[in-house]
Amino acid sequence: MAGRDREGNPLPLEEMTRKSIRKRSVDGMSHIPEDRHKHGLVLDYPLDYNMVLQRYFEPQFTTSIGFLKPNSIRVYTERLIDEFDIRSGQGAATIARSMSGGNQQKAIVAREIDKNPRLLVAVQPTRGLDVGAIEAIHKRIIEHRDAGNAVLLISLELEEVMNLSDRILVMYEGEIVGELDPKQTTVEELGLYMAGAKRNIHSEGEDN
């Protein structure tokens, strides 16, 4: 957001808020949506079709005249199933609806991270998951950051925020009221910012 990386070099900035969803996705943005049933998955599609939801048109999955390549889609899905430990009854052919919530979420995370995005927006990426799955997903997100990509994590879980973030921005009533360093702050202090009782950023960004 400051437009500089950790060493202080300027980042190649690009305005993307006005681009189409497809363009954003192709240009390297991934999004783990808050509502996996509403946005994240086509529940009546098998898992393999869901895994290529934003990539089905790429040459590796579609021939030049517009036919899908079911084999490459399946092979790709099977790789993700192995890599991300997605449990599904009938492998790549499992209908997404019949999978458990945790595995649905793992599938979405796998899909979004495997796109290798420059910016990953993760909204509540571990909602409703068991401890093991949460660990796994957190590890993936950290790895993705370590590979030099930006991650914007939006979460209600303070534990998650404290554990994963390099920088925490607190929002209150639609504006950013605080920027905190997780190493120097406490959950209690975060709470004060969240409740609007404290702020360390004053009416910035009015002139955007």
Place this chain on the structure above:
Amino acid sequence: MDNNNRRGFFSLPGVRSLLAALICILIGLMLGYIVLLIINPENAGKGMDVMLKNFLARNKTFTQIKHLGNTLVKTAPLILCSLSILFAYKAGMFNIGAAGQYVAGAGACLFFAYKFSAPWYVCILVAIAAGSLWGAISGALKAYLNVNEVISGIMLNWISLYLVNMLMKPFCKGAEKDTIAFVRGQSHSLIPNLGLDKLFSNNTSVTIAIPLTIIIAVVIWILLSKTKFGYEIKATGFNKNAAKYAGMHEKSNIIITMVIAGALAGIAASFFFLSGFSTWNTNQTSVPAMGFNGIAAAFLGGLHPIGVIFSSLFIQHISDGGTSLTGMYPAQISDLISAIIIYLCGFVLFMKLQMSKISAANERRRRARLEALAAAETENKPDDASEETKGGEAK
């Protein structure tokens, strides 16, 4: 997991669709039989027999085959209409406007045939254009103004009907209500037979439209199940939000879908009217039933492009058989009986759902039993994977 194999044959979606369709047909036939019994108990058995046999009820093989030809001539447009409905349905839209798109196609192809004596392929193309246009109107209204396609479709049905009635008036002889019949050999607007008429006891209405229809059904099947476009269409139909999230152009997809659905209905009309089987009645005040019967055929066919070929054939077979009832029963009875059966055909999805529920309940019970057994044998806690799948199925 091994239990997927054990659930076996009856849980295959195709088998389930077929079973559901057969149950619906059976219930429909029984209800139809009851109605016949109420109206005229003596002839009920014979009536049912005549209706089910349709062309087979004729004495001579020659006439039997000729009447089979007639049924097929009417089946082809029915298949295309149900393809139109099915195609829109896959994208999450209910194309009740297929009837209007059919009428628009009929008007366009007949107009070109009468006015310009255009060759048959030109007439078909014009019918496709007209049907597509009608579909595009519904599609654009849906995509840009969020007008429900059912409402706009029904309105367009009536607009097209009276428009075409008006348009066809000059092509009636004198004060007659029907347009002039085409004469085979004289009009090159009729779709060629290519010898198919010989196969059906010189039934000149049997044209290459019938094989073409099958080809179109296969093409639609491939389009829906094998291509990128079909992937997008179905994703939009299953979950509009996810399609948008995936960056698909849902608005243009909606319009393209309706254009294709309209085109199919347009082809249906041209295949029917350019076979020379029937003329346009300019006094009709109800939209031709073809488009609506297509709805029943689409559902009876399990919403599968190949399935609708058979369901359409069955529905047309029953409808045609019903017309032979007129001797024993009042003239309206044939329509009534076929309507009852067709109506029941619409319940296929419901039947399928019930069947899934029953088998899911059985499955749950079976699993519970197995788990109880496993728990009794070992004192371990239940294994995670089976918990998860069970939870998924209960949803």
